[in-house]
Amino acid sequence: MSELQALQQKINYDKTFDCVQCGYCLPACPTYETMERETHSPRGRINLVKMVAEGKASVQDLEKPIEKCLGCMACTTVCPTNVQYGEILEGAKEVIEDHQIKSTSRKKIEDFLFGSFFPSGKWMNTLGNLTWFYQKTGIQALANKSRLTKLAPLHLDKFEQVIPQQPSPKERSKRAKRYKRKRPAHAKVAFFTGCVMDSVFFETNQNTIELLLRFGFEVVLPEQQTCCGALHAHSGKVNESVELAKRNIKAFEEEEIDYIVNNAGGCGARMVEYHHLFEEGTTWRERAEQFVSKVRDISEVLAEVDDLVFNKSVDRTITYQPSCHMTNVQKVKNPPLQLIKDVPGITLKELDRPDFCCGSAGIYNIVNYEDSMDVLDVKMKDVCGTNSESVITTNPGCLLQMKLGIEREGVTHTMDAVHLVDLLLEADPQQK
Numbered sequence: 001m002s003e004l005q006a007l008q009q010k011i012n013y014d015k016t017f018d019c020v021q022c023g024y025c026l027p028a029c030p031t032y033e034t035m036e037r038e039t040h041s042p043r044g045r046i047n048l049v050k051m052v053a054e055g056k057a058s059v060q061d062l063e064k065p066i067e068k069c070l071g072c073m074a075c076t077t078v079c080p081t082n083v084q085y086g087e088i089l090e091g092a093k094e095v096i097e098d099h100q101i102k103s104t105s106r107k108k109i110e111d112f113l114f115g116s117f118f119p120s121g122k123w124m125n126t127l128g129n130l131t132w133f134y135q136k137t138g139i140q141a142l143a144n145k146s147r148l149t150k151l152a153p154l155h156l157d158k159f160e161q162v163i164p165q166q167p168s169p170k171e172r173s174k175r176a177k178r179y180k181r182k183r184p185a186h187a188k189v190a191f192f193t194g195c196v197m198d199s200v201f202f203e204t205n206q207n208t209i210e211l212l213l214r215f216g217f218e219v220v221l222p223e224q225q226t227c228c229g230a231l232h233a234h235s236g237k238v239n240e241s242v243e244l245a246k247r248n249i250k251a252f253e254e255e256e257i258d259y260i261v262n263n264a265g266g267c268g269a270r271m272v273e274y275h276h277l278f279e280e281g282t283t284w285r286e287r288a289e290q291f292v293s294k295v296r297d298i299s300e301v302l303a304e305v306d307d308l309v310f311n312k313s314v315d316r317t318i319t320y321q322p323s324c325h326m327t328n329v330q331k332v333k334n335p336p337l338q339l340i341k342d343v344p345g346i347t348l349k350e351l352d353r354p355d356f357c358c359g360s361a362g363i364y365n366i367v368n369y370e371d372s373m374d375v376l377d378v379k380m381k382d383v384c385g386t387n388s389e390s391v392i393t394t395n396p397g398c399l400l401q402m403k404l405g406i407e408r409e410g411v412t413h414t415m416d417a418v419h420l421v422d423l424l425l426e427a428d429p430q431q432k
């Protein structure tokens, strides 16, 4: 196979022919709207991929437009010819990664984050514990007062402002790995804790376990589980992403369970596509298909519970910001809305453009901060227009991004961002 043929295979050249250049995807694309350039639209990106595959453009020409894609997949929902943009995007990212044309500093950060940080439960716990120490001992207050936080790289000062109060290391370490069902009936589930979710939103994870137990599920947390690999795949690190998928498949198949439940839209979206990582007819493909058949978002599981009642009224006006990956990849749309509507006291104001990405997109908001904020500003205009007191969402990245948006808009005194699970528990649900 020639070098060009190998490149064409990796970059999914054959799939670019499904694009008929109609442009229906342009109004759906957040980066086309904020950057106003054809090369930063789905159609433009597909064209560039095709040109690179034909040797008419270089991989360098592709780097920026692909790096600036949020991977939100809004384009795929409006495409009349069903272009497999996700596969084209991942292929392009892999080719860029192979060509090693990222800056050295960015590569170093990525190698540490993807190789050592996200896949390690210990690292993620340590991050949570260090954050607790930073918040609890007054160092955070001092750093903010003296404006030392402004020296943090990658705009991390903005993110540290919106990270919730962390539980103590003792509370973290107390978490069990197995929870017996509190009432008869229902299934046994394994809870996928996630890396960022478990580190930054540990209490939401605890609340997820509590909800499952209230409705009679037996819950296990497989010890060997690891990061889902979404962040790796979005960065072109396909081999690492496959290794993480294998680790998770192995960890979860050691338990006899009915469902693998998660509460992070981006992680769920990665996990429902694990089978695509393996060749048809292989054992790994079969094992992945078994795994995928059990993956559920927490909202899907709860929406199916019969006789669910809420004891408390939550008298608030809220809006719902769906996670792009949960909607466009997992195709989970109605269960979160159905649950929100069931909570007594809630006034739901729907967004004009719920399908418009918030700009979080994995670590996009860290590595492309300014571009991400341009997208966020469009989103916040819509959110603020609803005059809501809370924005509900279902993914850690979206949650942090909405908190950032609320800060940027200067409305922290009237609005907050809340995970769906926390909202549901606030309403004190039970099964009749």
Ligand code: SF4
Residues within 6 Å of the ligand: 018, 019, 020, 021, 022, 023, 024, 025, 026, 042, 043, 046, 075, 078, 079, 080, 081, 082, 083
């Ligand atoms: S909508 Fe689909 S076919 Fe039309 S330009 Fe966009 S990707 Fe191509």
Ligand code: SF4
Residues within 6 Å of the ligand: 028, 029, 030, 031, 032, 040, 041, 042, 045, 068, 069, 070, 071, 072, 073, 074, 075, 076, 085
């Ligand atoms: S994935 Fe999102 S940002 Fe990327 S081209 Fe499609 S709509 Fe645009």
